[in-house]
Amino acid sequence: MRSALLRALRGVRWYVRELTDESAYDRYVAHVRKEHPQAPVPSRRDFERMRTERQEADPRQGFRCC
Template identity: 65%
Template sequence: MSTGTHGTLRHVSTGALRHRLSRLRWFVRELTGEATYDRYVAHARSHDPDAPVMSRRAFERSRTDAREGDPREGFRCC
């Protein structure tokens, strides 16, 4: 909600608020990398629906190992 010129609250429709919140949720998930696992699962299932899919923990461990093992990344402590 925003304020008008007289300091009163201007009405924001429920649909507009939901849209803004969904965009904010999308942005935070992309920023934190949370959506990466969801994309991995969707990709794995679309290519072979019967193949086992890594757990989120195993997926994150694999990503971390790949980043730390890449000489272009250099040493990262955190």
């Protein structure tokens, strides 16, 4: 019973992280370490800044509300 509950909670946590794109940094770090092992891994703050700048520069993203 307890293992089923823990498995369900892990599933919910995974789903929420994917839905909110909270796991994007983790995926990016895994990609950089695998594909470019010599490259420095940016901090989460730098990653979020790069991601925001890329989104704002893309005309398909439309305007930013906030």
